[in-house]
Amino acid sequence: MVKQERARRTREKVLDAAAEEFAVQGYSRATLNAVAERTGMTKGALYGHFPSKRVLAGALLTQSQEVWEEMLLARDMSGVAARTALESLVLDLARRLRADVRLRAALRLATDCPNLAHTMPDVFDEIRRDLVDLIDRAQREGGMAPHPPELVAQLLLAAMHGALHVSFGSAGCGDTSAWEAVWRLLLDALSGDRDADLDVHGR
Numbered sequence: 001m002v003k004q005e006r007a008r009r010t011r012e013k014v015l016d017a018a019a020e021e022f023a024v025q026g027y028s029r030a031t032l033n034a035v036a037e038r039t040g041m042t043k044g045a046l047y048g049h050f051p052s053k054r055v056l057a058g059a060l061l062t063q064s065q066e067v068w069e070e071m072l073l074a075r076d077m078s079g080v081a082a083r084t085a086l087e088s089l090v091l092d093l094a095r096r097l098r099a100d101v102r103l104r105a106a107l108r109l110a111t112d113c114p115n116l117a118h119t120m121p122d123v124f125d126e127i128r129r130d131l132v133d134l135i136d137r138a139q140r141e142g143g144m145a146p147h148p149p150e151l152v153a154q155l156l157l158a159a160m161h162g163a164l165h166v167s168f169g170s171a172g173c174g175d176t177s178a179w180e181a182v183w184r185l186l187l188d189a190l191s192g193d194r195d196a197d198l199d200v201h202g203r
Contacts, residue, residue, distance in 0.1 A: 014035065014041070014049055023108055030053065057109050060106045061110065061123055065121040067102075068130075071096075128153050128157060131152075132150055145191065
């Protein structure tokens, strides 16, 4: 049991290091040598857990797919309006992309190297399809303006990607209230509700 727990902790450390490397370098420029250096392991020891860069990428993609499915199930429930579920999901995804390097790395892998998706989970495409479904349902329920759902989903995903590289407000990237206000403004604008309170200061 002690040996198994040690192996589990080592595996988690490797996944975190690989995520950092993939998030910064992308799939093509990331190397197992760099991952090994981040963990303080030898390359041979790393091979004992993950025999190739592709296997490492696959582990991150699979894990992130599971995280996304849990997020969706926790919000898209019977009796919950699609607009409410969409807003909660988008805000949570935006938070997680800033805080969870594994999810951030998985989305970069899915967008930078789509060929991986032939044999591994395509997390980006799954998120896009689920957002399109929620947007379509929200429009049919009267909770959003009738813009093409695919375009709205692409806009949300593009905004999430850009938000990772932008600080909102003078407080910088740590000011979560500022960037959450930006997300609510965007969602309110997409709702088409002219009476929505778009002022982040509540005026």
